[in-house]
Amino acid sequence: xxxxxxxxxxxxxxxxxxxxxxxxxxxxxxxxxxxxxxxxxxxxxxxxxxxxxxxxxxxxxxxxxxxxxxxxxxxxxxxxxxxxxxxxxxxxxxxxxxxxxxxxxxxxxxxxxxxxxxxxxxxxxxxxxxxxxxxxxxxxxxxxxxxxxxxxxxxxxxxxxxxxxxxxxxxxxxxxxxxxxxxxxxxxxxxxxxxxxxxxxxxxxxxxxxxxxxxxxxxxxxxxxxxxxxxxxxxxxxxxxxxxxxxxxxxxxxxxxxxxxxxxxxxxxxxxxxxxxxxxxxxxxxxxxxxxxxxxxxxxxxxxxxxxxxxxxxxxxxxxxxxxxxxxxxxxxxxxxxxxxxxxxxxxxxxxxxxxxxxxxxxxxxxxxxxxxxxxxxxxxxxxxxxxxxxxxxxxxxxxxxxxxxxxxxxxxxxxxxxxxxxxxxxxxxxxxxxxxxxxxxxxxxxxxxxxxxxxxxxxxxxxxxxxxxxxxxxxxxxxxxxxxxxxxxxxxxxxxxxxxxxxxxxxxxxxxxxxxxxxxxxxxxxxxxxxxxxxxxxxxxxxxxxxxxxxxxxxxxxxxxxxxxxxxxxxxxxxxxxxxxxxxxxxxxxxxxxxxxxxxxxxxxx
Amino acid sequence: xxxxxxxxxxxxxxxxxxxxxxxxxxxxxxxxxxxxxxxxxxxxxxxxxxxxxxxxxxxxxxxxxxxxxxxxxx
Numbered sequence: 001x002x003x004x005x006x007x008x009x010x011x012x013x014x015x016x017x018x019x020x021x022x023x024x025x026x027x028x029x030x031x032x033x034x035x036x037x038x039x040x041x042x043x044x045x046x047x048x049x050x051x052x053x054x055x056x057x058x059x060x061x062x063x064x065x066x067x068x069x070x071x072x073x074x075x076x077x078x079x080x081x082x083x084x085x086x087x088x089x090x091x092x093x094x095x096x097x098x099x100x101x102x103x104x105x106x107x108x109x110x111x112x113x114x115x116x117x118x119x120x121x122x123x124x125x126x127x128x129x130x131x132x133x134x135x136x137x138x139x140x141x142x143x144x145x146x147x148x149x150x151x152x153x154x155x156x157x158x159x160x161x162x163x164x165x166x167x168x169x170x171x172x173x174x175x176x177x178x179x180x181x182x183x184x185x186x187x188x189x190x191x192x193x194x195x196x197x198x199x200x201x202x203x204x205x206x207x208x209x210x211x212x213x214x215x216x217x218x219x220x221x222x223x224x225x226x227x228x229x230x231x232x233x234x235x236x237x238x239x240x241x242x243x244x245x246x247x248x249x250x251x252x253x254x255x256x257x258x259x260x261x262x263x264x265x266x267x268x269x270x271x272x273x274x275x276x277x278x279x280x281x282x283x284x285x286x287x288x289x290x291x292x293x294x295x296x297x298x299x300x301x302x303x304x305x306x307x308x309x310x311x312x313x314x315x316x317x318x319x320x321x322x323x324x325x326x327x328x329x330x331x332x333x334x335x336x337x338x339x340x341x342x343x344x345x346x347x348x349x350x351x352x353x354x355x356x357x358x359x360x361x362x363x364x365x366x367x368x369x370x371x372x373x374x375x376x377x378x379x380x381x382x383x384x385x386x387x388x389x390x391x392x393x394x395x396x397x398x399x400x401x402x403x404x405x406x407x408x409x410x411x412x413x414x415x416x417x418x419x420x421x422x423x424x425x426x427x428x429x430x431x432x433x434x435x436x437x438x439x440x441x442x443x444x445x446x447x448x449x450x451x452x453x454x455x456x457x458x459x460x461x462x463x464x465x466x467x468x469x470x471x472x473x474x475x476x477x478x479x480x481x482x483x484x485x486x487x488x489x490x491x492x493x494x495x496x497x498x499x500x501x502x503x504x505x506x507x508x509x510x511x512x513x514x515x516x517x518x519x520x521x522x523x524x525x526x527x528x529x530x531x532x533x534x535x536x537x538x539x540x541x542x543x544x545x546x547x548x549x550x551x552x553x554x555x556x557x558x559x560x561x562x563x564x565x566x567x568x569x570x571x572x573x574x575x576x577x578x579x580x581x582x583x584x585x586x587x588x589x590x591x592x593x594x595x596x597x598x599x600x601x602x603x604x605x606x607x
Numbered sequence: 608x609x610x611x612x613x614x615x616x617x618x619x620x621x622x623x624x625x626x627x628x629x630x631x632x633x634x635x636x637x638x639x640x641x642x643x644x645x646x647x648x649x650x651x652x653x654x655x656x657x658x659x660x661x662x663x664x665x666x667x668x669x670x671x672x673x674x675x676x677x678x679x680x681x
Contacts, residue, residue: 231615232675235654244677246661247651273659455677458648459621497617497678 001025002211003065003511004033005106009129011122013195014055014114018122018129023108029513030601032523033064034485035091037109038080039530042089043605045111048537052084052187053169053194059112061102061160061200064487065510068100068208068287070220071503072227073489075099075287079183081191084171085345085400086421086445088535090186093449093484095286096178098158104204116196124202125157134198138167141338142176149201157203163340165388166193170398172345172423173388176337180294180307181286184342186422186444211512219506223498227290230496237283240293241311242272248315248427252562253435253454255320255428257374258351259417259552262428263561266324270314275326286489293491299334301327306334309343312448315426316347321354322374332380339388348423349401350383352416353393361410368392417550419446420535429553431566432457434469437576438476440547443531451476452494465572470579478524485523526600529584529592533606536591543589547577608632610670612639618676621649630666637662640674651677 007020031040038060050056059081066074077099083090102110105126112122119134137145142163149159158177165173166189173189174182183189210216227233236243245267248254252262268274279299284307285292297306309317309329317323317332336343356362357372364371368386370379370393386394396404401423405416417424422445429436434453439446451473460469479500483490486507492498500517508514515523536542557567581588585596597603609629619626622645630639636655640647640662652675653660666672 231613231673232617232652234657235652235659235673235675238657239652239659243652243659243675246659247677250662251648276659455621455649455651458646494678497615497620 001028002209004028005063005103005108005206005208007106007108009107009110011110011112011131012114013112013116013120013131013197016116016131018131030523031527032485033108034062034076034487035078035080035093035481036485036523036527037062038078038091039089039527039534040605041109041111042080042082043530043534046082050082052082052087052191055115057082057191057194059188059191059195060109062109063099063103063107064485065507067487068103069510070217071288071488071506072223072291072492073286073289074487075289076484076487076489077102078484079175079188081186081188082538083444084169084187084190086186087539088420088445089531090188090444091484092174092183092185092188094160094175094177094181094183095489096158096181097287098160098177098202099487100287101156101158101202101204103208104206105202106204106206110200112192112195112197115194119196119198121199121201122197124200124204126203126205137198139164142340143179143338145199146176146179149199153201153203157201159199159201161199162189162192163338163388165339165341166190168388168390168398169193170341170388170390171400172342173340174342176340180284180337182337182342184344185447189340210510212509215505215509219502219509223492223502223506224290226498226502227492227496230498232496233291236293236495237291239272239276240295242275242295242314244311245314246271249319250562251454251458252430252558253427253432255315255426256561257322258320258355258415259424259428259550260355260556261558261561262430262563264319264324266322267319269324270318270326270329275309275314278326279330289489291492291496293495297330299327299330302331304331304334306330306337309333312426313343313347316344316351317380320347320351320426321380323377323380324375325377328377332384335381335384339384341384341388344425345400345423346384346387348417349387349397349404350380352401352405352412353383353397355415356408356412361408361412366393414551414555417446417552419549420546422446424550427454428563429549430558430563431462431568433463433465433568433572433576434460434473436549436553436568436573437470437580438473440549440577441473441477441580443528443535446549450481452480463566463568465575467579467583470576470583474580474583475521477528478521479517481527482520482524485527526602529596529600530602530605532586532592533597533602543591544577547590549573608668610666610668610672612672612674615673615675617678618650618674620678621676622646630672632666632668632670634666635662636660636664636666636672639666649676650674
């Protein structure tokens with residue numbers, strides 16, 4: 001099958017068996033790859049009500065047809081599972097070089113099933129595939145394990161590894177790769193830990209069959225040229241995602257002190273140029289990327305090296321915690337990576353804990369003696385460690401912000417910033433109605449990568465609640481995650497603004513199937529609806545209430561910064577949902593109508 | 608000698624208008640944008656001679672100013 005490795009690898013951890021089966025052509029046709037494969041296999045194979053950390057859940061790692069190919073940013077793979085953080089759908093995208101080697105080993109998906117009786121790692125050297133003992137690696141940090149594998153097996157092996165966070169089943173544990181890339185959100189690392197899989201190492205030696213080699217080369221080169229010619233190429237390459245820190249601060253989108261505001265008085269100390277000057281020593285790219293957004297840093301203050309921080313971590317570990325020291329943020333980033341916890345969720349939950357402390361809900365008697373005032377760097381470092389190891393006060397925070405707030409009560413639920421149990425990522429949404437809707441309806445919880453619409457809010461009018469905004473969010477939700485389906489990076493479109501139509505001939509040359517973006521957007525819509533049906537299947541009573549944002553965005557206006565005095569009214573929150581459900585073809589409670597399911601060809605899938 | 612102010616494709620898509628403007632030095636980037644009728648908050652990045660600057664930067668003679676919007680986000 002052109003454009004595919006051709007095999008799905010099943011790893012039965014309970015039995016210690018590995019088997020290959022052909023990649024199903026009909027699934028490739030209808031769901032293409034990446035997160036399309038992920039939700040298809042999750043829906044079909046993981047039984048209703050499965051414990052996310054039990055043997056019936058599966059961890060599904062999928063590449064897509066442009067992964068490992070001569071297409072800019074073809075270094076992404078998707079990690080799908082039932083989320084321990086939310087009880088719903090999780091899909092985390094990971095960059096680096098893992099997906100390319102996976103494809104060269106002929107694998108379109110790797111499906112981890114069951115639970116191993118002892119710690120293991122999955123070893124893949126092209127056709128040689130084995131489960132090997134990892135007892136001596138259990139308990140070690142991610143960098144140490146990756147280094148050990150690289151030294152033992154060679155640089156050509158790519159490593160995905162969990163840290164203590166995953167081993168300790170922290171529901172927002174991540175999976176680390178390439179010393180600084182992550183499958184970050186939803187707790188995919190905890191699922192890997194529950195299966196007792198410390199790492200996957202992969203190297204492949206096969207070619208990917210393509211339908212038309214000449215057209216493939218031509219289309220690939222056209223994409224690279226478009227990237228190089230893009231107006232912002234040099235700037236995005238120089239600063240990566242840190243380019244937006246100052247702008248978010250200016251427009252009130254930079255999360256500050258647990259999202260109580262969107263502008264930070266210490267913001268100037270964590271802007272992109274400050275980071276570039278103070279700590280960045282080189283740029284770091286994923287597979288096939290012409291515009292490396294990764295920044296590799298030498299942190300002299302803490303005598304360490306780290307990839308990053310990038311925007312999200314600067315927002316969540318910097319301004320959101322009242323920390324205005326870029327070196328401290330970089331060190332917090334390093335600790336999260338080494339210990340294997342998602343820096344977005346970790347920064348969010350620590351922000352909530354700091355607010356609880358400042359409001360007197362926690363005292364030092366609760367916090368193991370830590371003085372949890374906003375801005376306390378050492379307390380932040382200590383908490384990251386405690387969370388990953390579930391030690392003392394860290395055990396509470398390791399539950400995630402929603403469950404921690406439910407346990408603590410005392411009004412702290414109102415400033416637990418999440419949707420569906422996933423901690424909100426680094427955009428404050430007090431008065432940005434399209435972005436707020438994007439978070440409310442995102443299919444994994446409050447994450448930004450499906451739809452990002454702040455500039456659109458500013459363009460149209462940030463408090464406007466109009467059908468055009470809702471349509472924009474839906475279009476983005478259908479289209480943007482298609483990069484996670486194709487196995488590529490969206491940042492060439494997002495950051496450099498290259499014409500998305502340039503991907504069409506490349507995809508056709510690789511797979512031999514002509515698909516326009518209209519066709520691809522339809523696949524995106526099919527996947528979006530299937531993820532919604534998955535949430536509904538797994539959660540009794542699922543509906544509108546699950547889409548509500550934190551009350552902070554409709555009850556408490558910031559008292560400073562660009563959004564001072566501004567909130568989104570609750571009636572507008574509901575109006576947004578009404579319009580969204582109607583445009584999606586969903587009921588007023590947010591469930592896909594039978595005719596929507598039928599029109600998207602999902603009836604047979606859901607059975 | 609005027610400075611040049613170039614709009615990145617993403618910004619042009621948002622606001623329409625020309626690719627490039629010749630602007631007089633001596634005013635901040637923010638003031639220059641307002642005078643051109645461009646909403647300053649739509650501009651996410653100001654690059655002057657290859658270095659990122661804030662909108663408070665005062666444009667100098669011969670500066671090459673490049674402006675970018677963020678349409679797609681992170």
